[in-house]
Amino acid sequence: MAAALKHLDITHMVVVMSMNYRLFFALFLALSLVAGVAQDAESAASCHGTVGGGATSQQLRIAITVDDLPFADQGLSIDEQSKNASQLLATLQKHNVPAIGFVNEDKLLVPGEVDERIGLLRAWLDAGMTLGNHGFGHLGLQKTALAEAESAVLKGEVVTRWLMEQYDMAPAYYRYPYNQTGPTKEVRDAFSTFLTRHGYTVAPFTIQNDDHVYDRVYSYDLQHGEASEARRVRKAYLSNLAVVLAAHEKMSEELFGHHITQIFDLHANAINADSIDSILDRLEDRGYCFVSLPEALKDPAYRSPDGYAGPYGMTWLRRWAKGLGGVKFSVYPPDPQAWVTERHEMLASKMDATKP
Ligand SMILES: [Zn+2]
Numbered sequence: 001m002a003a004a005l006k007h008l009d010i011t012h013m014v015v016v017m018s019m020n021y022r023l024f025f026a027l028f029l030a031l032s033l034v035a036g037v038a039q040d041a042e043s044a045a046s047c048h049g050t051v052g053g054g055a056t057s058q059q060l061r062i063a064i065t066v067d068d069l070p071f072a073d074q075g076l077s078i079d080e081q082s083k084n085a086s087q088l089l090a091t092l093q094k095h096n097v098p099a100i101g102f103v104n105e106d107k108l109l110v111p112g113e114v115d116e117r118i119g120l121l122r123a124w125l126d127a128g129m130t131l132g133n134h135g136f137g138h139l140g141l142q143k144t145a146l147a148e149a150e151s152a153v154l155k156g157e158v159v160t161r162w163l164m165e166q167y168d169m170a171p172a173y174y175r176y177p178y179n180q181t182g183p184t185k186e187v188r189d190a191f192s193t194f195l196t197r198h199g200y201t202v203a204p205f206t207i208q209n210d211d212h213v214y215d216r217v218y219s220y221d222l223q224h225g226e227a228s229e230a231r232r233v234r235k236a237y238l239s240n241l242a243v244v245l246a247a248h249e250k251m252s253e254e255l256f257g258h259h260i261t262q263i264f265d266l267h268a269n270a271i272n273a274d275s276i277d278s279i280l281d282r283l284e285d286r287g288y289c290f291v292s293l294p295e296a297l298k299d300p301a302y303r304s305p306d307g308y309a310g311p312y313g314m315t316w317l318r319r320w321a322k323g324l325g326g327v328k329f330s331v332y333p334p335d336p337q338a339w340v341t342e343r344h345e346m347l348a349s350k351m352d353a354t355k356p
Contacts, residue, residue: 060249060288061261063296064092064280065203067134067175069101070108070120072212072269074219078113084273085120089127095280098292101268102134102175102203105156118159125167130292132173132203133157140178142311146187150194173293174200179265179313181306188309203293204302204316205265206252209244210336211237213344215269220347222270236337237271238278245286247333251317252301255327260301261291265315 066088071081092099101124108117124131136156141149153174160171174195182188195202214237221230252260264283266272272279283290296302307322308314321327335341 060259060286061291061296061299062207062283062288063261063263063291063293064097064099064266065102065132065175065205065263065293066099066266066268066272067102068107068138068267068269069103069124069131069134070117070268072215072267073107074216074270075223076219076270078110078116080270082116082120084270085123085268088268088273088276089123089129091276091280092129093127094277095284095290097280097290098129098295100130100132100173100203100293102132102173103156103160104134104136104138104177105159106137108159118163121160121163125163125169130169131160131164131171132175132293133160133171133200134175135177138177140180140313141176141182141187141191142178142180146190149191153195153198153200170199172199172201173203175203175205175265176313179205179315180311181319182309183311185309188306201297203263205263206260206315206317207245207248207262208265208315209237209241209333211267211269211272213336214240214340215267215271216347217340217343218271218274219269233340234271234275236340238275238282240334240336241279241282244333245283247331248315248317250331251329251333254329255317255321255324256301261296261299262288263293263296263316 071085073081076084101121103121108114108121110117121131133153133156135149135152137152139149139152144152157171164170182191192202214233218230218233218237221227221233248262249259252258252262266276266279280290301320302316304316304320305323306316306319307324307326308319318329321329336344
């Protein structure tokens, strides 16, 4: 009996010990998770730095927005697009970026690839990002009748809405194709009213870096075995970025007297899949932390009047400058390097020549 009791006690002790151990382990895991989350929040929020190496230390904020989802193909196979898209998303996650991707649903309709292309959008939601509407067919409002542009908004939200509902979300942001907001003030205002009526907030941007120009040349070089040329294009892209950022920072300072929360307009393309880590590193080095689009839009700068209607897809900084009494900037963002622009134009005309 005593021996049996002893045995029972030992067994009991082992059970208790193992329960304690499990409890301890669970507690340890929970605490580590909490600490990890706190650390993540801290690393995402600790945004102290200087602009352009100046003496003023301040926190800069930027939202990352990515257009032309599921992916700007430039002749890439669906497998290559998937690989690039995963790389882009994994890097955004690595830097704690709450990005938004703007969808052109016409790009989903490729026979035999529909599921895979919808899967690319689902990957954004699985990665904790959100999606917005970039219009079916990517139609610029400059050359599209108002009614047609409006129906492209509704036609362009069907799959996105269905997907987002599965994540308890709904599309709420619209990005103008080519950033064309309307040829006249009347069309601009009518379209904007239409967007509001359908629950959309316009997604403006204050920084763009001609990434689509570099991407066309870069993708062509990669697909034609010109790896060293592609590297040269990528290097030029990143060196242009520094000047582009400095220009937009200066412009926002000249317009508002301080650095506003910026909204960066990038595209889902090959050059960004391969450069996003460097781009985000450089933004962090300049003192930026990453915020969501809705958070960026809380900056009062985004309530400034848009003083432009016409063919050019200019950034909001220039639209506001017109709306705020024609403020003149002392600096403008640079164009891509001349050799990049020349090669881009050559490739663009080559592609036009092969169109039926
Ligand atoms: Zn676009």
